[in-house]
Amino acid sequence: MTLANEREEIINEIKEKTGNAPDVSYKDFPIDNQVITLVYANTVSSASDINDFILRRMDEEKNHLKIKDLFSYVKNYVPNNSLKEITTMEDALYYLFNGFTLIIFDNKKKIIAFENKAKLNSDIQRSQNEQSLKGPSDSFTENYETNTGLLRKRIKSENLWFKQYVLGSKSKTKVALFYINGVCSKQLINDMDEKIKNIDIKYVGNANYILDAISNPNRSIFPTNLTTERPDFACQMLLQGRVVLMVENSNQVIILPCMFIDFFKNPDDYYEKGLNVFATRIVRIIAMMLAILTPAIYISLMSYNLETIPSGLLINFSIQRDGVPFPTVFEIIAMSFMFQILREGDMRFPGKGGSSISIVGGLVLGQAAVEAGIVSPITIIIVGISSVASLAFSSIELVNSIRWWQLILIILASFFGFVGVMFGCIILIALLASYKSCGKPFLFPFEPFNKIGQKDAILLNKNSKFHPQNIFSKKEDNDEKKS
Amino acid sequence: MKKSLKIIVSIIILLLLSGCFNYKEINDYAIVSGISIDKDDDDPSKLNVGIQIMNAKKDEETDTSLITFYKAKGNTIYQALEKIMLDSPKELYLGHNEVLVIGEDILKEKDPLDYLDYFMRDSQIEKDALVMVATKTKAYNILKVITPLETIPSTNLKSTLNIADKFSGTLTIVTIDKFLSDLTSKGAQPIIPMVKITGNVKQGEKMDNITESNPKAKLKFDSLAYFENNKLKGYLSNDESTGYNFLAKTQKETYINVKCDDKNYATIKVKGAKIKEDLSFKDKKPLALINIKVTADLLEYNCSADFINDEKKLKELEKKSANKIKNLVTKTTNKLYKENNSDVLMYGEKFYGKKYKQMKKLGYDQKDIAKTIQFEFKTSVKIESTELSIKSMKGVLKDE
Numbered sequence: 099m100t101l102a103n104e105r106e107e108i109i110n111e112i113k114e115k116t117g118n119a120p121d122v123s124y125k126d127f128p129i130d131n132q133v134i135t136l137v138y139a140n141t142v143s144s145a146s147d148i149n150d151f152i153l154r155r156m157d158e159e160k161n162h163l164k165i166k167d168l169f170s171y172v173k174n175y176v177p178n179n180s181l182k183e184i185t186t187m188e189d190a191l192y193y194l195f196n197g198f199t200l201i202i203f204d205n206k207k208k209i210i211a212f213e214n215k216a217k218l219n220s221d222i223q224r225s226q227n228e229q230s231l232k233g234p235s236d237s238f239t240e241n242y243e244t245n246t247g248l249l250r251k252r253i254k255s256e257n258l259w260f261k262q263y264v265l266g267s268k269s270k271t272k273v274a275l276f277y278i279n280g281v282c283s284k285q286l287i288n289d290m291d292e293k294i295k296n297i298d299i300k301y302v303g304n305a306n307y308i309l310d311a312i313s314n315p316n317r318s319i320f321p322t323n324l325t326t327e328r329p330d331f332a333c334q335m336l337l338q339g340r341v342v343l344m345v346e347n348s349n350q351v352i353i354l355p356c357m358f359i360d361f362f363k364n365p366d367d368y369y370e371k372g373l374n375v376f377a378t379r380i381v382r383i384i385a386m387m388l389a390i391l392t393p394a395i396y397i398s399l400m401s402y403n404l405e406t407i408p409s410g411l412l413i414n415f416s417i418q419r420d421g422v423p424f425p426t427v428f429e430i431i432a433m434s435f436m437f438q439i440l441r442e443g444d445m446r447f448p449g450k451g452g453s454s455i456s457i458v459g460g461l462v463l464g465q466a467a468v469e470a471g472i473v474s475p476i477t478i479i480i481v482g483i484s485s486v487a488s489l490a491f492s493s494i495e496l497v498n499s500i501r502w503w504q505l506i507l508i509i510l511a512s513f514f515g516f517v518g519v520m521f522g523c524i525i526l527i528a529l530l531a532s533y534k535s536c537g538k539p540f541l542f543p544f545e546p547f548n549k550i551g552q553k554d555a556i557l558l559n560k561n562s563k564f565h566p567q568n569i570f571s572k573k574e575d576n577d578e579k580k581s
Numbered sequence: 582m583k584k585s586l587k588i589i590v591s592i593i594i595l596l597l598l599s600g601c602f603n604y605k606e607i608n609d610y611a612i613v614s615g616i617s618i619d620k621d622d623d624d625p626s627k628l629n630v631g632i633q634i635m636n637a638k639k640d641e642e643t644d645t646s647l648i649t650f651y652k653a654k655g656n657t658i659y660q661a662l663e664k665i666m667l668d669s670p671k672e673l674y675l676g677h678n679e680v681l682v683i684g685e686d687i688l689k690e691k692d693p694l695d696y697l698d699y700f701m702r703d704s705q706i707e708k709d710a711l712v713m714v715a716t717k718t719k720a721y722n723i724l725k726v727i728t729p730l731e732t733i734p735s736t737n738l739k740s741t742l743n744i745a746d747k748f749s750g751t752l753t754i755v756t757i758d759k760f761l762s763d764l765t766s767k768g769a770q771p772i773i774p775m776v777k778i779t780g781n782v783k784q785g786e787k788m789d790n791i792t793e794s795n796p797k798a799k800l801k802f803d804s805l806a807y808f809e810n811n812k813l814k815g816y817l818s819n820d821e822s823t824g825y826n827f828l829a830k831t832q833k834e835t836y837i838n839v840k841c842d843d844k845n846y847a848t849i850k851v852k853g854a855k856i857k858e859d860l861s862f863k864d865k866k867p868l869a870l871i872n873i874k875v876t877a878d879l880l881e882y883n884c885s886a887d888f889i890n891d892e893k894k895l896k897e898l899e900k901k902s903a904n905k906i907k908n909l910v911t912k913t914t915n916k917l918y919k920e921n922n923s924d925v926l927m928y929g930e931k932f933y934g935k936k937y938k939q940m941k942k943l944g945y946d947q948k949d950i951a952k953t954i955q956f957e958f959k960t961s962v963k964i965e966s967t968e969l970s971i972k973s974m975k976g977v978l979k980d981e
Contacts, residue, residue, distance in 0.1 A: 405676035419608045
């Protein structure tokens, strides 16, 4: 839709389209016999910038303006780093609510827009959810430009490329797809590009909105993407040949493709010695197994396979269970459920309420329940082990999916004993192996086995740390060259 | 949507159909830790089965017993157990049975295969439980004796026997599995350790027994009991038991005492023994040539010697202990093969396996070849270390 010729007409149209928004200001500025109008939304633009750099400048230069062509003078002599020449009404409205000041002329069919964005963002803060022990502590903010800057600051090479999109028919949110040219597989970039272009949503609230829109209805309980708020981790992942999806107003970026083993990695891993990281990752893997399996194995031991417990331990268990009226399965499920409620309460309750929750949880539900003979102490220990082990991961989505599998295995164990647990494990592994993240197998460096991938899987090879390998695209790119 | 609903419903029904096939809560079980089998005094055709149950009670006070003992009669073992189950409020759980004590009298009179079938057939029962014979007392008395260091009698028996098996050459452990396979094997006879009570049996049942520094009743393992035709025949002496362990290769750590001069003794610790068996026929008679090579450490030497400068003394000691070992094993084979017909070392089976053709040619049968076997022994001892001192105490005195 092209612009009208008359200044008044344009202003009226803007008023009509915005529903005469109270925060849009129209300021007429007479110069000689002509009048230009400044239009800006004062909620998103900086008033002092408009005063200092546009109004004062033009006021000072009034005399010169008389002589010269008004449009080209404003365009060339009013200092601003980001100047746009607008010819359509859509653009005009887009820039208006992006913190630009529109200058409307008579009989020009063009609008000049100067950037005067107000600072509506929080500053760069310490990472809240992924705390850093050794690494840099800055984290992504809600500001898109700042976030891009944080990446550019770390990778100064010209090969850090990104594609920018505007998504959301109502929100008009900027989305960027970052990758390293020459490292990332072209096929992956093209796929992502196509998928993002085809997204049709109204509002993009957070990075995960995009993800849900791209991926097909994903039945997997386990997350198949990695979110991080640490720019250093995002950079490390970029250098491995992955893409980073950044969304305006979101302090988290999405890393794709993501493998199962990536959940056992931590940004701080790259600042430690490889051998120590190896040990830490093994601890995390064991924690995962403990979290999923402990309650199920305990139930099948206690209810079906008593002979596998050593005699001394069996007597202890038997003494502890004495007088508890409920079946083991009920005890485990009840205590796990209580723990989940506690965790949810602890996370959501604002501010200082957390400590009272832990007192009630620890004392009342733990000790008192045992003394009252509602649950046996060993049950508390088992639920404790699996709960603590499940908290060893920073990805909240992973923790939630562990919770599902805990429950599935508990139910299988209570009906079939060890046979059920084994069955559940086989199904779990089969499901994990069937998942794909951006077309890459989820259990990637192990199934299918990949030698380069092993260097940063359970082991962290020193070479892989200093010269991150492109673990995803090597083979495909070679294939491309051949064909 | 409809399809997935159907699948979910059918999975739920499937889960419920299984009915928790084997589900049992741990508190529904009474954990049996020891079983005893005796001949019943009133009716000799019946078995008298006793079981020891571990008490699983909270807030136990020190003067209550940790075990409960039940006893019942029956024609079969399960019949007796069934009777016990009527008395006990919980189901008996035999999966953690630790010992099976069998009375001397029933072993002497009956073939164990007449009544032990249950132990082989039941899937739940522990087949690694240790078998032993109760000497000069009823088997159930053994399960009642409470001793201070380990208050549960069956656990006490099991750990005592395990320790004895490790550190003394006279005992060996036999599991139910091994016992039954020896009984059913054609050319072999079982051998099991014997246990007896020293002191007052009645006092041993009481909790007071554990509060005294010198308990009134104790359990004592002595030696091994051997079988002939699947019936208990007699007991080996300590020396013969040691010899048995050498030949059966079950010895782990043995101590051998020999005289080093006219009055005083020395002890060596046998660390390992290599045994080479050479089976052959000499003058149409089976001959077992057995070569025993022993490595040992000197543990005690109460005569005067300087081992560095005078190697003779050590050589002499080696020779003497080799003779002693030869003596031990000869005693064992004499007792088992010459005086009795008890092939506990399974030479009948070994001949059958290795010299089958010659055996058949000469007309020997697997079952009766054992009593005709001639034994010849060659023994040698190598003392590898004299531990901390290269001299004996007396040798040190002389130097100064």
